[in-house]
Amino acid sequence: MTMTMLSPSTPQRLLVAGAGAIGCTLAARLAAAGHTVELLARGATLQALRQHGLQLDDLDGHWRTPVKALAEPGAIADVIFLCSKSQDLPALAAQVQPAIGAQTLIVPLVNGVPFWFFHGAGGRFDGRTVHSVDPGERLGTLLPLAQVLGAVVFVTAEAEAPGRVRSRTPHLLMLGEPAGGISPRLQALCALLADAGIEARPLERIRDKLWTKLIANLTSNPLSVVTRTTLAQIYSDPVLLDTVRAVMHEAMLAAAAHGARLEIDPIEFLRLGAGMGAVRTSMLQDFERGRPLELAAIGDAIVELAELYALPMPATRTLLAQTRWHAARRAADTAPACALKAA
Structure with missing residues (x-):
């Protein structure tokens, strides 16, 4: 599957699902780079984002960026970033279904062993489910594995208040195809993130x-x-x-x-x-x-x-x-x- 439409110089429709510290950091930088960013939020965070916008303090300064804060996703997205606690991922995956198209790239940014760990891994455990993170085997159905890119998050951030986040370290993501290799869609996404001030390294072996x-x-x-x-x-x-x-x-x-x-x-x-x-x-x-x-x-x-x-x-x-x-x-x-x- 190729995704040559992704380009750092062309505004993309991006959905950041989850308005925690990592999601807000990502959304702020991507919106500042000129992309259309929809940010899924709820409760006090949703209200704060709609009233005051998204605020980020990081090593590059203070960012106050307008994002489209939503309780439910809108149109089909070019890229969906899933930014949640691992135990909340099944519910979030169900929520973003209206935004997943045939060419949508899905990037889970979660801690711990990912649900896609054995997808494309080869060997005796290829395709096996990690039951600790996907006990009902729902995630592989809700999130088409052929459209998933693996990610390792080296971003530290903390929410100071709803819609206001501080990050004191450089923004670093490492991305890779679960089946290995460097694909055009992987390179394109890394370039898009780099253009937004987020260091994104494409890896041939993401599991390392x-x-x-x-x-x-x-x-x-x-x-x-x-x-x-x-x-x-x-x-x-x-x-x-x-x-x-x-x-x-x-x-x-x-x-x-x-x-x-x-x-x-x-x-x-x-x-x-x-x-x-x-x-x-x-x-x-x-x-x-x-x-x-x-x-x-x-x-x-x-x-x-x-x-x-x-x-x-x-x-x-x-x-x-x-x-x-x-x-x-x-x-x-x-x-x-x-x-x-x-x-």
Whole structure:
């Protein structure tokens, strides 16, 4: 499937589904580059976007851009960016159905193991469903796999208020065909994003970089909830490093079993993590706000992939169990307060 109509110099109709921090960052830069951007939102965020527009503060300055904020998608889009928590993706995929045409390119920007992981992978598991992230096997039906591009997101951003986002790091996306290789549509999309000030690297083997991000998420997100600490602390505190190393080594073994070529060694991995600074993970932010945690995609799915090769993952299983304990404890502690407010 080719998509030669994509051009950075020609305005495109783009749908950004999900008005969280990543979705708003992407929408602001694409709209500023002259593209027609529809941004799916709801509640207070939808109202704020309609009243005040979209505001982004990043390394290039302050952006206040007009976007078409919608509760439901409008016309068929050239590209759909799905920007949601992994557990919300099935509902979002159903919502964007009116915007998917025969030539629409679909780019899920989600954390954790993606639903398309085994699509076009070849080998004994080719076409297999990752049940931790797609238990009902709906996503492959709702989102035509032939129209999906894989993405690894290296963008950190935080919503300061509905419709207002701050990002303190460079915007970087790595994109690739699930079946491998560099296609014209992949190159065209990378050029479109680059024109909007978003570094987009086309990769021949998207899963290699995906595994690097998976290991980063697995070693940092759950532990940030258990310890309430930042990335700098997680990757430098001697007390925490034993857990980080144990989980990292288990995940690296799983990556190797699945044929990933990791370009980074464990020592460099820890150094880069510590260098991220006082960044609070998205999972910690969700925990503090009482939201569901992305443990299925970030943790359970990696355990599922490891089980295919009979890898036990004891440190990872323990960390995930501890994280769920803290989430359950917080929910129990806040339940009485919520009940009082309702009364």
